Amino acid sequence: MIPLNPPTHVDIVEVAPRDGFQSIRAPLPTADKIRCIQALIDAGVTRLEIGSFVSPRAIPQMADIGEIVRHFIGRCPDMRFSALVPNLKGAELALASGIRELVFVVSVSQSHNQSNVRQSVAESLSNLKTIAERLRERGGTRLRLDLGTSFDCPYEGHISWQQVDAVLEQARDICQGLELEIALCDTTGRATPYQVAEHFTRLRERHDHSRLGWAFHGHDTYGMGVANALFAIHHGATALDAATAGLGGCPFAPGATGNTATEDLVYALNGGQVNTGIDLTKLLDAADAIATLPGGQVASHLRQVPRERLA
Template identity: 45%
Template structure:
């Protein structure tokens, strides 16, 4: 089994979208360059949602046009509908994540439409993507727990996956948006997607938040099941506007450290990744949420922790 693990760093999108103060475009581009310099090959750069919903990413069109074309680096962006698709493709993005939720309530709150309506949009976007040669990954928010409906059953995830895969067999990302998933749920969901839908490991990505400190345990179970693609954010930035108390995503540096310790390859230089984490931390309104930076560069975190929380 492959020992190479792909990390999709989603800091510029998931990390920054919940910060109270929008980060200037030039700073976002610098962050992206630092991530790439550390060896991150997959970067989720922004989200093409209506600026009214996520003002922090209102610069998506300009940011996408200004992304530096770096060899070996693949940029992606999140889209919820056809309008987002059109904006993203017009701005030059060729890899998109279509987002919908594993729970009906979260879909309504996060996307303002029913799951059925999101599936109809996925169908429209799929037709366009196939004719344009654009790649999609379909991301399921709240795959394990929903702040409104509670625990999400494996059957609900499989049902939604079956409906999406009937439209087109795009790769899927299971996202633990409020960080309340448990390792046994991750194992059950991955196994069910393989057993019931005949999905391959390479067609499944995992996206963990670390609200309850379960990000690494959940990742470990995913690895043991053979999954080799994980999302994370540098310095553990992020949160979830509809998940009260949700702290950031799993920190990229914590995940990479675990992977390297277990003998997996990522192509990522940990020291340079810590440089990127230090840089990203200045955009956080909260103390550092990860572990590695605190352990290896304690001075950096102290400075951040002394800052007043707005």
């Protein structure tokens, strides 16, 4: 008999305001974004990727990121907000706005990194180095490293844990001395639960230490979303990225749908008494608010179920 010991707590990192809003081409009013983020906070979300400090020419949807951060940063002292930054300039803007956790993305596969950020992996790691140096000088700031295409690349196919290891090893050296969380990102949703388990097991064997956090970022495109997340937490992940209502997609990953719906994950975790701090009923209210944003593509199982049929 296999023992069943889920962790007592898992961090849910809500990414709808970044991955999700970004997938919507039509401009969203800032007030609507603030309303949706507030609904997520009201539901008990404690970690939230609030957006990206990127050029508004590159991603117009993120042009109001400064205004959104200013709205929330003082009001919510207990929230752990993070923001994606592509380079030192973005990092400086994020830090100036009061953000204390930066997210940097590099894909394990060259071709996906090239299409996603128009840089080689080495160029991205060089950017990471500049940001890490700045954070070491400054102190008191966390770094989340999203390793894109950690299981599969839309252009190169299967990605082995050894390929992830090669990038992770360089990244860890670069980030020495920082409080670092590594996210293995199943960008395409093609990973199976067994691949997820293998990558977490192997990479944690090689890299685990007390100041390193592990997260899983998944999509439900292939129907593996919940299973992948559970296999991740049973093999060492302590944080799960998810998007309420399943809002999202990746413009550079053909066929990809949004991140696994936060409500589907919370439902599964509740079943194992895994604490997330999130109130499922209020989260579904937030999901309804997000699902009615014009131009958004959503994918949630739980929203299809009558409310009275939820535990």
